[in-house]
Amino acid sequence: MFRILIDTCVWLDLAKDYQQQAILNALEELVRQGDIALILPRTVVDEFDRNKARVIEESSRSLSSTLKRTKEVVEKFGDPELKQAVLNQLNDVDHRLPTLGEAAIGTVSRIERLFEHTPIIEISDAVKLRAAQRAIDKRAPFHRQRNGIDDAILIELYADEISTTVKSRFAFISHNTKDFSHPSATNKQPHPDIASLFSRVKSLYFITLGEALRRIHPAQFADLMIEQEWVEEPRRLTEITDAIDELSNKVWWNRHQNWLYRLDTGEEELTEGQKPILEKAKQAAEQIERKYGRENLGWDDFEWGMLNGKLSALRWVLGDNWDMLDT
Structure with missing residues (x-):
């Protein structure tokens, strides 16, 4: 079995991105089948809870304001022969915005159901002390002159999991490449300050959930994506x-x-x-x-x-x- 720790930013991006539905479907099924177990720190649950309302609101609001400005520009400066066709397309998207907002609400609920069926790991004093020491030493995720205490707690808790749990393989997934990734062109390798926690077999590092699931269970993931990628789009x-x-x-x-x-x-x-x-x-x-x-x-x-x-x-x-x- 693979035990995976998914950073809060990944959960939030799943909630806000309508096109990530198939990835979430695949994750739910692999968890249900027992092929994957989540490592769920208390900090992830709390941070997700603090930010979920903002994500739901922004999922449609940001697009709505962008569409409004775009339509104004097209009205003023668009080619008269193409203007109406462009506006029709923009109106189609505008019509779907409430559906996108509702999709975000539904995705948040699904993520919270995953949380409810996963044991939450409380943060020990030892983990907090090691995270604080990272700040003193200015080691990643404190190498950028910012308060990275929650990120440091995350990586130290992950270190505890891989050192105390036997007969399992592990994966750490984060979109936060600035704090966790090697400052290289692809950002796909862990930062040197945390590289000792990862290997080619027991502990893997990923910057996208889809890539992680594909590496962990390639055949099952491919089958699940074929089943799940078809989404019934609302009518324009x-x-x-x-x-x-x-x-x-x-x-x-x-x-x-x-x-x-x-x-x-x-x-x-x-x-x-x-x-x-x-x-x-x-x-x-x-x-x-x-x-x-x-x-x-x-x-x-x-x-x-x-x-x-x-x-x-x-x-x-x-x-x-x-x-x-x-x-």
């Missing part, structure tokens, strides 16, 4: 509005045919004032028939109910009340 705004337009046209066309039927059967009489309306309606109906094909118009009772239900649901998504079927 333009897709929704185009569908509403099509459904509205078809519902109107069917109502128009019913009106013609009532006129033909004498159930309803055409007034003088309605004659111009009827002529325009016939022209509009012909345009719809050319657009969708006459063979694709006309429905039985079940299909008619589905048509209206779809229109009602899509309009509700964009803010209308239920059963808004005006055409």
